[in-house]
Amino acid sequence: MRTAIAGVVVALVAPMTVASLAQGGAQAAGPGTERSAQTQTQAQTARRAKVPKLRIKAVAQGLDHPWDARPLPGGAVLFTQRDRATLSVLKGGKVRTVAFPSSEVWVSGETGLMGLEVDPDFASNRRIYTCQGGTTAGGGHDVRVLAWTLDERLRTATAAGQVVGGIPATSGRHGGCRLLIDRAGSLLVGTGDAAVGTNPEDLDSLGGKTLRVDRFTGAGWPGNPFVAAGGNRSLVHTWGHRNVQGLAQRRDGSLWSGEQGSYRDDEVNLLKSGGDYGWNPVPGYDESVPMTDQSLPGEQRGARWRSGPSTLATSGIGFVPTTRAWRALRGTLAVACLKATRVLFLRFDDRGRLRSERAPEALRAYGRIRTVVPDGTSLLVLTDNGAGNDRILRVSPR
Numbered sequence: 001m002r003t004a005i006a007g008v009v010v011a012l013v014a015p016m017t018v019a020s021l022a023q024g025g026a027q028a029a030g031p032g033t034e035r036s037a038q039t040q041t042q043a044q045t046a047r048r049a050k051v052p053k054l055r056i057k058a059v060a061q062g063l064d065h066p067w068d069a070r071p072l073p074g075g076a077v078l079f080t081q082r083d084r085a086t087l088s089v090l091k092g093g094k095v096r097t098v099a100f101p102s103s104e105v106w107v108s109g110e111t112g113l114m115g116l117e118v119d120p121d122f123a124s125n126r127r128i129y130t131c132q133g134g135t136t137a138g139g140g141h142d143v144r145v146l147a148w149t150l151d152e153r154l155r156t157a158t159a160a161g162q163v164v165g166g167i168p169a170t171s172g173r174h175g176g177c178r179l180l181i182d183r184a185g186s187l188l189v190g191t192g193d194a195a196v197g198t199n200p201e202d203l204d205s206l207g208g209k210t211l212r213v214d215r216f217t218g219a220g221w222p223g224n225p226f227v228a229a230g231g232n233r234s235l236v237h238t239w240g241h242r243n244v245q246g247l248a249q250r251r252d253g254s255l256w257s258g259e260q261g262s263y264r265d266d267e268v269n270l271l272k273s274g275g276d277y278g279w280n281p282v283p284g285y286d287e288s289v290p291m292t293d294q295s296l297p298g299e300q301r302g303a304r305w306r307s308g309p310s311t312l313a314t315s316g317i318g319f320v321p322t323t324r325a326w327r328a329l330r331g332t333l334a335v336a337c338l339k340a341t342r343v344l345f346l347r348f349d350d351r352g353r354l355r356s357e358r359a360p361e362a363l364r365a366y367g368r369i370r371t372v373v374p375d376g377t378s379l380l381v382l383t384d385n386g387a388g389n390d391r392i393l394r395v396s397p398r
Contacts, residue, residue: 049328052397054362059380060095063390066382068116068178068316071375073123076154079382079392080130082112087130089154090392099156100148106133106141109172110192115145117179117187119215126150127160129215131177131189133169143167143177145189147215163187163218164235168194168207174260178316180247182255187215188237190244190257197282200240201296203233208279210244210257210271212237225274240277240300241269242291246317246371248333254352256304258317258335262287266314267303268335270352275301305346305354313339316371316382320345323377325397329358336369338384343369366393 059077069079076091078098085105087098105113115131122128126149134144144167147160167189169175174192181187193199193208200208203226212221213235220227220234227234238257246258255271262281269277278292278300294300307314315336322331332345343363347356363369363381370384378396383389 049330051328051358051360052326054360055396055398056362056381057394057396058391059093059394060090060392061390062388063383063392064388065112065370065384065386066390066392067112067114067370067384069371069373069380069382069392070116070118070128071373071380072118072154077375077380077392078116078118078128078150078154080113080116082114083107083386085113085132087113087116087157091154096155098150098154101159104134106135106169107172108133108141108169109175111141111143111169111172111175111177114143114175114177115179115189117181120181120185122150126152128157129163129179129181129187131179133172133175134165141169141172143169143175143191145177145179145187145218163215164189164206164211164213166206166232167191168196168199168205170194170196174207174243176244178245178247180249180255181215182249183253185215186212186221188212188247188255190247191241192243193241193279195285197280197285200242200279200281201276203236203239204231206232206235208241208243209235209239210237210241210247211235212273223273237273238269238271238275238277240275240279240292240296242279242281245315246335248317248319250319250333251322251331252350256317256333258314259291259303260314261291261307261311262289264307264309264311265291265303266307266311267291268305268314268317268333268346269301270304272301277301277303304348304352305357311339312337312342312344313368314344315369315384316373318372318374318379320379321374321377323397325377327397329397332358334372334379336371336381338368338370341367341369343372343381363395366391 085102087100111133119127145164148157176192178190189211335344373380381393
């Protein structure tokens with residue numbers, strides 16, 4: 001199937017909404033109050049820089065809940081659609097469906113064909129990964145990470161095995177599930193808690209976690225805090241999460257997640273191996289508890305940004321390219337927002353402390369935003385409005 005591509009929309013950035021720690025909006029938690037001379041210089045440079053005008057081009061349309069995308073060598077873009085459970089490729093101005101066993105994907109509520117990642121050695125091994133709903137042997141359901149090989153013509157995905165299975169699922173609510181291969185070569189998996197209150201703090205459950213595994217074997221990564229324990233615990237990287245919808249790695253190697261809040265406090269977290277991020281909605285599924293409950297045993301890590309009294313329904317995240325053309329936005333963390341229908345650009349200093357927040361008007365005209373994916377010097381922005389009204393946008397500085 002081939003789909004025509006939309007035309008070009010060029011939008012200029014209108015005045016920004018700016019919030020910082022000194023203002024009453026989003027808040028951050030970070031160590032210490034002293035700032036290095038280097039950090040001060042970076043902050044001053046960022047303040048002086050102007051936000052660029054943005055060129056926004058619709059490169060695909062007629063989509064339905066596109067969930068994730070990844071650039072491929074040679075300029076093609078691979079992407080998933082959650083409810084249609086399709087894997088597609090955008091190449092040469094055309095969208096083509098890849099032969100893929102869509103009927104095997106369990107689709108329910110917030111779960112379907114979701115996260116996508118491309119192996120860093122794709123040029124030689126043709127390997128990609130999906131995170132998707134599945135049906136278990138007993139007729140139940142889970143969320144699982146599968147590996148595939150993509151043929152040279154980008155037409156067929158062939159199963160290469162399961163990497164991780166048994167991520168809990170109930171109705172399909174809070175299914176996660178973002179993928180990221182970091183520079184060390186490990187595969188990170190962000191999972192949801194399946195709306196089961198005990199999952200986030202249960203180290204034997206894969207729900208409400210970030211997992212870190214060998215991308216070929218599915219074994220727990222050697223640096224994981226419980227790798228010697230075996231079983232599910234060996235896969236756990238961090239825990240105490242509600243619904244991890246975004247993963248990204250900054251140039252300095254640090255790992256970050258975007259997480260959806262309850263009735264308040266969407267979060268951006270700086271991930272530290274062995275960290276407890278404090279979501280524990282028990283007994284039952286009590287969403288009135290804090291997103292980071294500091295009354296739990298041990299140490300709970302506070303968010304580096306949170307939305308405050310109401311949620312924006314944050315989703316996928318990605319770091320903006322550091323090319324000069326991005327000016328004040330270069331190196332910021334772009335955060336897709338579903339309910340708030342915008343993209344936030346958050347600047348963190350070299351110690352991970354929030355310094356500023358911007359939300360360009362030019363990116364508020366497209367409805368719900370599912371994720372933001374860096375692609376060379378530009379960003380791919382996926383909308384999530386449903387009913388065949390969704391697009392992939394390419395955003396670049398003018």
